[in-house]
Amino acid sequence: MLDDDDGFREFVRARLGPLSRVAYLLTGDHHGAEDLLQSALIKLAGRWKRLAAEGYPEAYLRKVLYHEHVSAWRSRARRPEVSILPLADRAAHTDEAADVVRRLVLRQALDKLTRKQRAVLVLRFFEDLSEADTAQALGCSVGTVKSQTSYALGRLRVVAPELAQLMEEKALR
Structure with missing residues (x-):
């Protein structure tokens, strides 16, 4: 259980959009991006107290995203099928x-x-x-x-x- 549950949730709510876009650009797949971000958030949650105190949770999370993505090709022999691109904010x-x-x-x-x-x-x-x-x-x-x-x-x-x-x-x- 997280010691600073509210701080973690607040961080995720505030940064979820930009981090989801980065994960999507890395994977090229909506579901793959969700999985990548979820696994990175799980790793962040385990170190939240220390990283939040040091003031570097986003830097850590981004590094985990990049490392997880790059190392994934080593463990997978094939690339996943590509899904349809999500539409961006239409009003913009x-x-x-x-x-x-x-x-x-x-x-x-x-x-x-x-x-x-x-x-x-x-x-x-x-x-x-x-x-x-x-x-x-x-x-x-x-x-x-x-x-x-x-x-x-x-x-x-x-x-x-x-x-x-x-x-x-x-x-x-």
Whole structure:
């Protein structure tokens, strides 16, 4: 049982949305994201008192998310089937069809990467972490982050040239 049950619940309520999006971007699957986040929250719950006192519960949780995701490919021989993308908040978007197309194209492109490449791109470009912070979160060297970023972006240029077209269309608006 948690010593600071209310603090943990408050933390989860406040950060669930952003952390769910990160988990989804990492896994590319709604159910996989739920499982990933749930297992990370279980690990956080066991260390909540200490981490809350130190003031680093979110950093710990994010690190667990990234490590769990990257290590999952080692234990699974196949990738799970992809589910339909959840729709974003409709009120915030003016052109829902174009947004859906962009999400699907991005999703399909990310599916063509390895788990580690995908994690590096999510951390660097979605989470906006520095190379050093990304390396720390993944437990690897800065050189590995640089090379994985380069390989991932190069692979996307080859296997998903439609991303460049999407970027051009978005820039024209």
